[in-house]
Amino acid sequence: xxxxxxxxxxxxxxxxxxxxxxxxxxxxxxxxxxxxxxxxxxxxxxxxxxxxxxxxxxxxxxxxxxxxxxxxxxxxxxxxxxxxxxxxxxxxxxxxxxxxxxxxxxxxxxxxxxxxxxxxxxxxxxxxxxxxxxxxxxxxxxxxxxxxxxxxxxxxxxxxxxxxxxxxxxxxxxxxxxxxxxxxxxxxxxxxxxxxxxxxxxxxxxxxxxxxxxxxxxxxxxxxxxxxxxxxxxxxxxxxxxxxxxxxxxxxxxxxxxxxxxxxxxxxxxx
Numbered sequence: 001x002x003x004x005x006x007x008x009x010x011x012x013x014x015x016x017x018x019x020x021x022x023x024x025x026x027x028x029x030x031x032x033x034x035x036x037x038x039x040x041x042x043x044x045x046x047x048x049x050x051x052x053x054x055x056x057x058x059x060x061x062x063x064x065x066x067x068x069x070x071x072x073x074x075x076x077x078x079x080x081x082x083x084x085x086x087x088x089x090x091x092x093x094x095x096x097x098x099x100x101x102x103x104x105x106x107x108x109x110x111x112x113x114x115x116x117x118x119x120x121x122x123x124x125x126x127x128x129x130x131x132x133x134x135x136x137x138x139x140x141x142x143x144x145x146x147x148x149x150x151x152x153x154x155x156x157x158x159x160x161x162x163x164x165x166x167x168x169x170x171x172x173x174x175x176x177x178x179x180x181x182x183x184x185x186x187x188x189x190x191x192x193x194x195x196x197x198x199x200x201x202x203x204x205x206x207x208x209x210x211x212x213x214x215x216x217x218x219x220x221x222x223x224x225x226x227x228x229x230x231x232x233x234x235x236x237x238x239x240x241x242x243x244x245x246x247x248x249x250x251x252x253x254x255x256x257x258x259x260x261x262x263x264x265x266x267x268x269x270x271x
Contacts, residue, residue: 029059030122035062040061040079045121046121055216064167064183065095070174072174072175078095097186097204099202100230100231101226120165123162125152125154127243129197130148131198131199133147150242152240155237162206163204164206165184167180187230193238196240205229242262
């Protein structure tokens with residue numbers, strides 16, 4: 001989940017974290033309406049300095065690379081799957097996201113990063129697909145194949161916000177390439193996201209300023225790390241609308257598109 005993200009921040013805006021501000025006027029990479037996770041490209045991340053007295057806005061490769069992978073070829077195999085010398089197929093492993101509930105599980109590849117290298121992924125909004133099963137016109141029974149409708153999700157009255165992230169430095173032992181990579185932390189879907197991302201019921205872990213600062217800067221005990229990693233942002237503070245199915249190639253990907261056959265979202269559980 002959360003494989004498409006937006007990072008468009010105008011030059012007149014600021015990234016504000018409690019009382020600390022950093023102007024973004026010189027950050028030319030903050031100009032993307034869509035970032036496709038499976039392109040494994042650079043993404044804007046807030047990363048604390050060594051003393052945790054300040055932070056930098058840097059670009060990291062979206063797609064956490066575990067340290068045990070030695071070369072880019074190994075990374076490629078992990079990401080797209082491969083057959084080994086015996087012909088056995090190894091399915092792809094997606095590390096764009098990391099489940100907040102599982103970050104600190106023993107042996108989990110994200111554990112060390114969750115303990116020592118927490119960051120914030122900047123977002124102006126993200127994209128998810130809603131699955132709806134149309135009814136057979138003859139029998140009235142739901143069809144087995146779902147129709148998929150894309151949504152753009154953002155926060156009310158906030159032009160940008162923060163997603164919890166974990167990052168990992170990685171070195172290609174063959175070429176010497178050095179890169180910082182990251183994954184977005186996810187949690188159980190809140191009420192609005194259970195309706196939109198209804199195939200998996202997940203959402204990015206969105207943090208307000210106070211939690212974002214704590215996640216990035218504070219020395220946290222394991223219990224608190226898991227608490228923040230599984231924080232569920234309030235439905236009432238979020239907004240969503242449908243967009244064209246071709247949004248990934250559209251000149252205006254954020255333009256709303258109406259599907260007459262699509263049931264409206266419920267605002268709250270009490271509705």
